[in-house]
Structures are given as structure tokens and as C-alpha cells.
Amino acid sequence: MAAINPQSTVLSNVVPKKSSMLARRESGWGLVFIAPWIIGFLLFTLIPMAASLVLSFTNYELLNPEEMSFIGLSNYARMARDPMVGHSLWITVKFGLLAVPITIALTLGIALLVNHPRLFGKRIFRTLFYMPSIIPVVAVTLIWGGVLNGQSGWLNRMLEVVGINGPNWILSETWVYPALMFMGFWGIGGGMLIMLAGLQGVPTELYDAAKVDGAGPLRRFWNITLPMISPVIFYILVTSLIGLSQYFTQPYVMTNGTGDPNNATMFFNINLYKEAFRFQEMGYASAQGWLMFSIVIVTTIVLFWSARYWVYYAGGDE
């Protein structure tokens, strides 16, 4: 780029003094332009974060802030004893262990489908597989709530055709997790397109070379496709983890926030919402928020550490 435009090189090489003044002016402008974000970051992120950390050591209640006092680590000790915190955390993790791998596998499967050379009308397929991703989540929950109805829902009617007596999905403590996972399937559109871009980025020479060496389609998938798109899978894994840490709307809408059946859908954020906005225990809720934050950070670090063992970067260290 520099070669096309000799002007800039001339400026920086021949007139060093003037260039340092330009650099100062440039950095001034840069800061002016990013100022909105810096102000927003301080106002809506950094200061509130510090405040919530402080609040987590108090018994702050929204209704009577005057009576706030420091209670040390009591909130954290209470959290360790609180069975609902443990339970809500456990079912969130359990749901993640079930839904994240299956959803990623499905995303990859659909991406392979809409990338297949034998598929006619790829564009239309891609558009239609993406489409449910833009349906409002509340509407998605209502639609799937109907489909998964034990009696009148179509899923059980379809299962009946193949001779399976379907469970009462939403009302069952066991089957409510797959039910929520199915709802999540409608959000794979973005991941599908990213995977698709990853698949299209695999150099065709690799496949040609493997074919010459006599590798079958399964071998080629395992030894070429998967390693080549592992960075994409890693990216989707990280975003899924973030999504899980913020999981709220689907279970909340489905059960009107009751956590039915028998607290099986009392996910971490729903329990926390109740703690904060029904019981108004803001100090305790802040402590729980920080618990979730620490878990997310630790998991992210572990994921990034593990990446060196299974994520392949073609460009070396980037």
C-alpha cells in the first residue's frame, strides 16, 4: 500500500520533526473519536463494576439504602450455604454440557449440508436455515412451547408415527433440558454462516492431495476439514459459553419465571433475577453476579489454554 502512495513515505522519512507533530495530532484525533466508547465504558461498565464489587460486601437493599452496612464476606459465605445457588449453578452447567456440544455438532452438520456441491439452490437453503435466528426469542419460545406440548404438540405426534410415545417435554424434570435445547436450535444461523465461511476457506488442494493418497470422505473430514475449521469451532464454543452465562429469556418466558417443573428450569440467572428484583437483596445479588463472572473468566482461560492442543492455526502464531 505504501508503494502505491509515495507521498506518505516522503513525509515520514524526509521531515521527521513535522511528522512527530502530525503523530501527536493524529493521536489526539484518535482519542476524540474513541471518546464515546471510553466515556460509556467508564459510566456503564467500569464504575458500576467497581460499585457492584463493593456492594457484594454489603447488605444493600434497594428499598432502604440508608441501612446499608458492610458485612464482610457474609454474602459469599451465605452463597456457599444457599442450596438454590448451588442448584441453579449445577443445572446451568448440566444444560450447557448437554446443549453446547450437540448444538455445535448440528451447526457443523447444517453448514456441511448447505456447502455440499450436490445441493441445488444453496442460497435459498442458507437463507431459510438462517431465518429462524431473527425471530424474536419470546416468539420462538411460544412456538416451541406449542410444538413440545405433550398432547397436541406436533413433535409427539410425529414421534407417534414412528411408534415412539413422546414424553411430556416441558413438564418433565428430565426432558425439559432437551426441550430447551431444541428451542436453541433456531439460533444456529449465525454459527452456520461462520462455519460455512470456514469450510469455504479450506484450500481445495488439500482435498485433492488426500484423494490422490486414497483417503475416503470420512478420513478427509476427520483429517482435513475438522482441523482446518477448528478455529471456527473454538470461536463458536467461546460464544456459546458467553451465551450460557447469560441464559435467561427462554426458560423465563416458558415458565413465567417460576422455574417449573420442580425448579428444573431455575437457571442461575433466573434465580439471581428473583433474588435481586423480587426479594430486593441487591448486595447478595451482586455477590452472585461476581461468582458468575469469576466462573466465566476461569472457563474462558481454560478454553484458551486448551486451544493450543486442539485448535489448528494455519498461519502459525497469530
Place this chain on the structure above:
Amino acid sequence: MNKMATRTIARSNTPVGPSSALFKQMRGLVATGSFTLFGLMVLSIFLMPLAYMVTQSLKDEAQISDVSGPLWPAAAATFEYEGEQVPVYNVPTEEGMQSWALVKKGREVSSFVDPANPEAGLIEWEGRWRTLTPAWTFAPRWENYSTAWRTSRFTLLLRNTLMIAVPSTIGAVASSIIVAYGFSRFRFPGKKLLFIILLGTIILPFWVTLIPTYALYQRIGWVGTFLPLIVPHFFANAWNVFLLRQYLMGIPRELDEAAMIDGAGPFRILISVILPQAAPAVTAVTLFHFFWAWNDFFGPLIYLSGKQDLFPISVGIMNFNAIYSVEPHLIQSIAVLALVIPITIFFFAQQFFMQGVKITGVEK
């Protein structure tokens, strides 16, 4: 690029003879056909709930609870005979199944009339009419939509949604362009660190900042207004800035440098050089943010709690769901109302969505 490569490879396949070429082509067509059929099957299972939603939304209450009823929206067929509505049944006869209207009920023998040919008079049929199945006619209840619209006060929900989504989108897009411009075109100390911090905010759980922010909004009287849902978006957000920055990095600097030599300042360059070049990315970000704001549930849930007149669609239909859970057909009608606008916009602007996701892999 890749697509083109495969296409040329396919074309360069030199046929050995005319018959083998034909055979190869046939085999290709059959393979494409069967694979596409497989794709259609997967797609129809994937989109099945949409069909469920549409058919349920058009049914009447009686049919929903009747498990023996057909899957499509239907009503028990009736026929007007001598000024009276009589039910139509599927009657097994020697000429096969007939749809006849039951005029006179009897224990062992009943009188029917053929609705297609009422002049022929009464037909006596031996058998118990109670064992017959009723005939259904296709009867979509379009009025479900107007009922759902009215009872959910959808006009109000729509107005509130737009009053939140439009200003928040304007703020988010304008501020994100400015910040992305700063990150992509200027060198300043600490730039790399600041950008990492910006990206780091993506993993931040909302609870870590929520409670003090909520307490602050309450103190300044913003809780119960749209302000907490709009104002913070005027300070740029990580996803939007990241997507725009990636795109701006791809716009050649020669263009701004040429404008600079002509005496344009940084703001002029942003507006007259960068913006026109970045139109696809700006459109993508606008759409993403607009839909995000349209769908946002948690924000309105906590900040507009109890203010029924300010509810946007997301919270409004959740409320509707809680109240009308005994009327599943209306729940599906409201789902149709809630998704029809986003889906329509999506189909008109789908190439921007699909490109936007692909540029950087960013999607809210």
C-alpha cells in the same frame, strides 16, 4: 472464489465418449436430485414449528382440544337443510365413503341427505350414526389475528417497540462508526490495550454491572421510562465497533489520504470518504442492532416492570402468554404477529445479514 474454483474443475472434466458423458451427466443429476431431496427433508423438519404455528393460529378453540381433529384448521362441516344447520358425517356406503348430512337421527336407521344433490331426497342408512366420524371443512379463523391484536393491544406494543428500537439503533450505529473510525485510522498510545478491553466487555455477564446501574437509574428517575434502554447505546458497543472496524481496515487508506491532501479534516473524511465506502457494513450493523433492540427482553423486563403501557412487543407477548395460556391458538396468533415484521425485513435485506455475519463472524 472457492465456488468458482470447483465450477471450473467440474467443467474441465473431459468426457471420454458421448454415451459415457450422458451417463455421467445423468448420474450427476440423480445424485444432485437425491441430495437436494435430503436437504429439503432436513429443512422441513427444522422449520416444522413454523407450520405448526401458522395452522394452530388459524384454528378455533374447539378444534385445539379435539385430538381426533385434523392437523389443518378445520371446522365440523354442516349443511343447511330446510332452514336448519345439520351436521355432515363420513358415511360408509357400497359406493365408498360419502359425506352426507344427517337429517334425522335414529338408533339403527338414520336419514341423510346428500349435500351435493339435495333434490334426490332423503337417503335411509342402516347403522348407528354415533359410530360415524364427522366431516371437516377447511375453515381458517382469520379473526384470531384481530382478536390477538386487540387483546394484546398490539398497536401500543408496536409503537413502544419502535420508540425504543429506532433511537437506540441510531445512537448505537452513529457512535460505533465514530469509535470504529478512531480504532481503524489513527495511531495513539494504548490503542491495542483499549481495543482488547473493548472486546473483553463482550464476555462480561450483565449482572456484574446491572445492580449499581439500576440503583443509579432509579435515583435519577429513569426506571419506568425508555431512557435506560436508549441512552447507553449512544456510547458504542463492542460487537458493532468490532464489525465496523474490521470492515474499515479493508478500505484503502489512499482514499482518505487523497482527501486529506485536498484539505479535508478527519470528520469530513469520515462522512464523505469512509461512510459511503462502508455502506454494506453500516447497513449490517444497523439491521443487527435494530433486531437486537426489537428482541431485547431482559432490559424492558426490569426497567419497565409494572408499566403495562410502556411494554414493547417482547415483554407484552410474554405477558399475553401468561394470561391467555388456556387459549393456545391465540398464543400462536400473537407469535405470528410478533415475527411477521422481522421476517419481512429479513427477506428484503437478507444479503446484508448474511454478509454481515460473514465479514467478521459477528452476530449479537
